[in-house]
Amino acid sequence: AQSVTQLGSHVSVSEGALVLLRCNYSSSVPPYLFWYVQYPNQGLQLLLKYTSAATLVKGINGFEAEFKKSETSFHLTKPSAHMSDAAEYFCAVSVGGGSYIPTFGRGTSLIVHP
C-alpha cells in the first residue's frame, strides 16, 4: 500500500521568503505524486503532479516540486512567499494500475507573516 508523510503540521515564513514543504512517500511501484492546496472552507485545488516524466515539476502560482527517487521525496517549493499563499497543503500519492485513488498526507498549514 502507498502512503505519504508530510513533515511539519505547520510551516511559518515571512513574505518574500522561500517556501519549503516536505513530503516523503512510500510505494512499492513507481508512484504518481500530487500537491493540492486548500483554502479555508473550500475544496482542494491541484497545484502540480508528477507522472514519471520530468523529475522537476512546475505548477500553478509559482510552485514547483522535485521527484527524488533515491530519497523517496517530493518536496514543494516556491522562491518567494506571498500572503495569498497562506493555506493548507496536501501531498498525495497514487499508483495507477487500475487504482488511481490518491492517498493524502495529513497536510501542512502554511502561515505567511508580513
Place this chain on the structure above:
Amino acid sequence: DAGVTQSPTHLIKTRGQQVTLRCSPKSGHDTVSWYQQALGQGPQFIFQYYEEEERQRGNFPDRFSGHQFPNYSSELNVNALLLGDSALYLCASSFLMGRGEAFFGQGTRLTVV
C-alpha cells in the same frame, strides 16, 4: 463550466439520523469519488463510482453507501449517524476512474450533534 458542485454546503444532523449528500461532476467527467476530511486531517477515500457501480471502496463501514445516476451525478448516504461522522465531505470528479486530473467540489460540512 460550473465545475464540481456539491449540495448542501452545510448540514446539521442528530445522532442516529440519516443524511444524503449530493454531487454533480464537472462536465465531461464520468467518475465520482467521495472523501471524508475530519478537522485537521487529510481527506480519506470513501468510495468511487463509475458506470453507476461502486468500483473501489476505502475503509468505511456499510453505514456509508452511495449511488451514481445515468447523468453521472452521485449521492452519498450515511445511516445511523455518529458524532464521529462530523467532517467535511468532498466529492471529486474525473474521467475513466481517475486517469485524468481529479477536480474537487467545495464540500459539504456535516455536523452531527
